[in-house]
Amino acid sequence: MPRQGNKQQRRARVATYEKGQARIEEILDAAADVLINQGYKKLTLRQIAMQAGIKVGNLTYYYRTKEALLKDLLEKILFVYLDEMDRIVEASGDSPENRFVAIIEYLIEDLHTQRTTRFFPELWALANHDTYTAELMDNMYAAERRALRKLIEAIKPQLDERQTRQLALFISCSIEGMTMFVGAGKNQENNLQAMKKLACKSFLQLIEQASP
Amino acid sequence: MPRQGNKQQRRARVATYEKGQARIEEILDAAADVLINQGYKKLTLRQIAMQAGIKVGNLTYYYRTKEALLKDLLEKILFVYLDEMDRIVEASGDSPENRFVAIIEYLIEDLHTQRTTRFFPELWALANHDTYTAELMDNMYAAERRALRKLIEAIKPQLDERQTRQLALFISCSIEGMTMFVGAGKNQENNLQAMKKLACKSFLQLIEQASP
Amino acid sequence: MPRQGNKQQRRARVATYEKGQARIEEILDAAADVLINQGYKKLTLRQIAMQAGIKVGNLTYYYRTKEALLKDLLEKILFVYLDEMDRIVEASGDSPENRFVAIIEYLIEDLHTQRTTRFFPELWALANHDTYTAELMDNMYAAERRALRKLIEAIKPQLDERQTRQLALFISCSIEGMTMFVGAGKNQENNLQAMKKLACKSFLQLIEQASP
Amino acid sequence: MPRQGNKQQRRARVATYEKGQARIEEILDAAADVLINQGYKKLTLRQIAMQAGIKVGNLTYYYRTKEALLKDLLEKILFVYLDEMDRIVEASGDSPENRFVAIIEYLIEDLHTQRTTRFFPELWALANHDTYTAELMDNMYAAERRALRKLIEAIKPQLDERQTRQLALFISCSIEGMTMFVGAGKNQENNLQAMKKLACKSFLQLIEQASP
DNA sequence: AATGAATGAGCGTTCATTCAT
DNA sequence: TATGAATGAACGCTCATTCAT
Secondary structure, three states, X not given: OXXXXXXXXXXXXXXXXXXXXXXXXXXXXXXXXXXXXXXXXXXXXXXXXXXXXXXXXXXXXXXXXXXXXXXXXXXXXXXXXXXXXXXXXXXXXXXXXXXXXXXXXHHHHHOOOHHHHHHHHHHHHHHHHOHHHHHHHHHXXXXXXXXXHHHHHHHOOOOXXXXXXXXXXXXXXXXXXXXXXXXXXXXXXXXXXXXXXXXXXXXXXXXXXXXX | OOOOOOOOOOOOOOOOOHHHHHHXXXXXXXXXXXXXXXXXXXXXXXXXXXXXXXXXXXXXXXXXXXXXXXXXXXXHHHHHHHHHHHHHHHOOOOOHHHHHHHHHHHHHHHOOOHHHHHHHHHHHHHHHHOHHHHHHHHHHHHHHHHHHHHHHHHHOOOOOHHHHHHHHHHHHHHHHHOHHHHXXXXXXXXXXXXXXXXXXXXXXXXXXXXXX | OOOOOOOOOOOOOOOOOHHHHHHHHHHHHHHHHHHHHHOHHHOOHHHHHHHHOOOHHHHHHHOOOHHHHHHHHXXXXXXXXXXXXXXXHHOOOOOHHXXXXXXXXHHHHHOOOHHHHHHHHHHHXXXXXXXXXXXXXXXXXXXXXXXXXXXXXXXXXXXOHHHHHHHHHHHHHHHHHHHHHHOOOOOOHHHHHHHHHHHHHHHHHHHHOOOO | OOOOOOOOOOOOOOOOOHHHXXXXXXXXXXXXXXXXXXXXXXXXXXXXXXXXXXXXXHHHHHOOOHHHHHHHHXXXXXXXXXXXXXXXXXXXXXXXXXXXXXXXXXXXXXXXXXXXXXXXXXXXXXXXXXXXXXXXXXXXXXXXXXXXXXXXXXXXXXXXXXXXXXXXXXXXXXXXXXXXXXXXXXXXXHXXXXXXXXXXXXXXXXXXXXXX
């Protein structure tokens, strides 16, 4: 997935000038808004155009098909997470344990945002039937696991790669699974902090007691 | 795995004869097929009817609205899991630890079946848009947590209710989160067994080391 | 329009036995009920069958098509009015003026019944596109005018036939026109009595002052 | 006879250009055609679109719902009559009696036009099912009665308001009632002129002999 | 006589997409 | 770039009708 700082190239077929580039960002922001606030079912060109303050005709000038728009939207959203992973793993100056706890807490806090709560279940469902979505999701989760692995390694260098990979996968699964239960508006929402504590404790225990 | 000793009365208002009852099951099976293979976006009356080998008019004879059909479909799907929970929790004659491990292993094995792998992400997405789905899912997961709580209690009776509730929630989240990674056809599928071991070890540790 | 007392033969294709004949009357009564209380739009086979307490399948046993049922319904309803006209005109033992006033008052009172208020506008509209309805309506109104003519003749024997015909037509028009204004539930409903008085006064004046 | 000095703004949300405005008028004309020639039962979006020579999709571009289209259609039709009432009542320079006779003759002549003959029975029937239609019709007839009242007042100033109101209502009823009998193509059509004479004579008599 | 089951046509409506201006 | 206009396909749903039992 090509990334150049924050200036990733969109798929939109046009927009050679600055104004067009800005419009594209407006469109994608509008689409994200609609998806988050009204759900996938209402994510129609009409709604996106209305949210962006333009007409459908103009929207289709930038994106010939809805599919193309959705791809750009998906990339834009996932890019945020990828970026965040990079930043977290590069942050230093503290003990690996503390950094590990920080990342776990960040991830769990994040899945309580409207965006993550509503977006990801849609993406998991989409990934079941759309290989492009599946690929992109895989890439993003691979990046997450890479980040986790680095920290696990720092905490317990004796473990071999297989072990760290499996630990990272297990931790990632555990956290993602919370989305449907303690995500924004979900009925176990009030247990979010308890889950954070249990997660940190459990994951650290698991790492430290792993036999090399 | 049909709920035993339960007449499985569907919501459909008609179908008093055997032929009609059979047709209703065919319709629900067809709907499940479509949902699994094509996603809820394509879960239309026309698709369901086609899959069932009948015409839309006949489908609406059994289910006057799509909503009614979806309700029956959901209940049919979730009852299977509810039923399983009941049976597992009632199984006895072994140590609580062993029963706990058995249930964890069962749940993880199950999410590797095609049906579970594909159904649940669809249902989570659906629950994002439809409150009835959300409610039914909540009920099912509540039953799962009840089952887990009973075993946790048996393993460590000193814990208070709040603690067992939170432990059950954490464990349930962890397991559900695996669906998108080690489910049938997912790209970490080969790590299923490793996840089972890690899960059992980690969860038991967490329970035993919980301070009352 | 064949009439044999009140035992007119229905168009229904079957019903050779008594039970069947009774059922047909039930069906027509049910249809009239639905038409009056729910309007033409909801006059569906489903509704009629439900009102009659039978199933649609059985309804179509008696009436192969909806059109056939509607024809019978139309005849049945119009027959009531025809019958009434006959009776009124045959009533005697009073002065022609009094009998004339009685019939005018009866007609105006009648158009304040739910049935007449709701039924006739439907029929006028139907008669615009359906010649059979148009014919039946013409027959009924011709009978009404015949009745009126006989009374006009009795009141003022000097008038020639052309004059009595025109007077009868004018009077009939005037009365029918009230339906949409002082019919049941219409917004000039409270002026019904005033219209009755004006009508009687005006019509009698017109007859008496007609120059032969 | 379009309402003069009135921009005839339709309810349609779009159509900012001339082409769109023209299309809207075409649509309404098409709808009127269908209503007149086929009745409101066949007044479907598909029929209207076909008559207008466009596709249903385009029709719904101009009118998002059938209800909105019907509202515009009704207003367009009724405005013509409302406008005519205004003009007639404002015409002056003659004796009130002559103006009264003129308006009666105009109204009766008008109901012999194809449009009036076929439209109004449909509208009365529609008003039976649809409150908005009922309201609009009421407004139009109220305007007609206002016009008649002014003339009755001018002819016989001694009458109180209640009396003029009732006279106007009675006259309006009488005229409307002729539609189904002497309207265009109806079987008493040839008595139209006789009805005109009887109506004028009868109504004037009624007004003049009313006791204050 | 009566019913359940099934069909096909049509309904109003939504939507992504195309195109001329 | 941007918009209004137009299209075609599909949606959920209603309904009259047919038919086997």
